[in-house]
Amino acid sequence: MTQINDIAYVEFYVGNASQAAHFYRTAFGFQPVARATLETGERERTSFVLRQNDITLLLTSALTPASPVAEHVRVHGDSVKDIAFAVDDVEQTFAEVVRRGARPVLRPTVFEQNGGRVVKATVAAYGDTVHSFVERRGSNGPLLPGYEPIARPPQVKPIGLAAIDHIAVCVEAGTLGQWFDFYIDVFDFRHSHQEDIVTENTAMNSGVVESGNGRVRFPMMEPAAHKSRSQIEEYLAFHHGPGAQHIALLSDDIIQTVRALRENGLDFLYTPDNYYDHLEERVGRVGEDVLQLRELSVLLDHDQWGTLLQVFTKPLHDRPTAFMEIIQRKGARGFGGGNIRALFEAIEREQALRGNL
Numbered sequence: 001m002t003q004i005n006d007i008a009y010v011e012f013y014v015g016n017a018s019q020a021a022h023f024y025r026t027a028f029g030f031q032p033v034a035r036a037t038l039e040t041g042e043r044e045r046t047s048f049v050l051r052q053n054d055i056t057l058l059l060t061s062a063l064t065p066a067s068p069v070a071e072h073v074r075v076h077g078d079s080v081k082d083i084a085f086a087v088d089d090v091e092q093t094f095a096e097v098v099r100r101g102a103r104p105v106l107r108p109t110v111f112e113q114n115g116g117r118v119v120k121a122t123v124a125a126y127g128d129t130v131h132s133f134v135e136r137r138g139s140n141g142p143l144l145p146g147y148e149p150i151a152r153p154p155q156v157k158p159i160g161l162a163a164i165d166h167i168a169v170c171v172e173a174g175t176l177g178q179w180f181d182f183y184i185d186v187f188d189f190r191h192s193h194q195e196d197i198v199t200e201n202t203a204m205n206s207g208v209v210e211s212g213n214g215r216v217r218f219p220m221m222e223p224a225a226h227k228s229r230s231q232i233e234e235y236l237a238f239h240h241g242p243g244a245q246h247i248a249l250l251s252d253d254i255i256q257t258v259r260a261l262r263e264n265g266l267d268f269l270y271t272p273d274n275y276y277d278h279l280e281e282r283v284g285r286v287g288e289d290v291l292q293l294r295e296l297s298v299l300l301d302h303d304q305w306g307t308l309l310q311v312f313t314k315p316l317h318d319r320p321t322a323f324m325e326i327i328q329r330k331g332a333r334g335f336g337g338g339n340i341r342a343l344f345e346a347i348e349r350e351q352a353l354r355g356n357l
Contacts, residue, residue: 004085006086007086009057009084010058010244011060012060012078014060014061014073015078016061017046017047018061021050025050027261029161030052031153031156033149034148035049035148044062044069045062049147053162053163077317078317080243082130086135088135103123105124106121108121111144113146118137126242127241161251161326163250166217166248167244168218168220169244175222179220183209189216189218191209193208193335204232205222206220207220208220219335239321243322246322247324251327254328257326267313269297276290279300288309299311300339305332306330306331307332308332309330310326310327314350
């Protein structure tokens with residue numbers, strides 16, 4: 001059995017790590033805590049570690065044109081490279097997932113510094129994305145040895161983001177079942193949700209796989225045949241292959257968080273007024289301030305366990321690929337199945353403006 005405890009960090013390969021760190025600090029309220037740069041002895045890449053509560057981001061850019069980091073950015077643009085898992089025993093976990101069919105990228109490697117010990121290994125996943133396994137013993141350092149703590153980190157404005165709720169993944173048509181099987185057979189995940197969507201213009205097949213403890217969740221989506229090109233096909237075309245489409249970040253107060261993000265200059269998908277005009281007809285008693293939901297384009301859904309509130313940014317980069325979701329759970333365990341059609345239609349309006357529908 002493999003035991004995945006949680007997401008240790010998400011690493012983005014980007015064109016300029018310094019500028020990306022500034023963006024995630026000023027727009028999303030992430031605190032830079034460590035760096036690996038020329039000044040710290042790193043000769044191949046620049047990396048910054050940013051944190052906000054239980055969320056850790058690693059932003060990495062290349063220092064040489066021949067770097068695999070530079071090649072990744074050339075092909076995919078700024079995008080997620082590594083979704084790393086915290087585990088208790090890297091060697092055991094790595095050996096087991098490779099035995100079950102995962103392709104090794106980095107065999108278990110020990111890093112020691114200042115009395116701390118970190119073990120890391122990596123396997124391949126969909127497209128050029130990888131999963132690292134990280135085991136920390138006696139180390140309270142910034143992420144991995146070789147990173148230098150930032151002595152006087154810049155001030156950040158509190159946003160209220162608490163943890164990663166899920167990471168949504170786009171895969172190529174006809175491969176969704178293959179990737180379900182990969183996570184179930186190799187990582188001991190379970191298939192927890194299924195949702196197939198058809199709008200007037202586009203369609204997709206989707207489902208969710210999650211770790212045994214429920215802390216790591218991957219909604220996975222593939223395009224389905226319809227009359228126009230879906231947002232999944234647009235992502236695959238501009239990302240040039242499968243990848244992480246969006247990261248859902250948990251907030252305990254989505255209204256406060258979205259207001260702060262808007263003040264910081266982030267743009268969100270617009271939800272048409274008729275969504276709110278008929279909200280109670282669709283979900284029953286709302287129990288929220290509909291005027292505030294309407295003002296901020298926050299979507300609402302119910303399941304048998306409670307209420308889900310969610311909102312989606314526009315793409316964060318020039319390519320219409322990665323974006324963020326802000327999500328608040330009031331007992332709900334689902335992923336906004338009742339909202340997916342509304343989301344698709346909102347994204348289709350943006351696609352039409354870009355000439356990609």
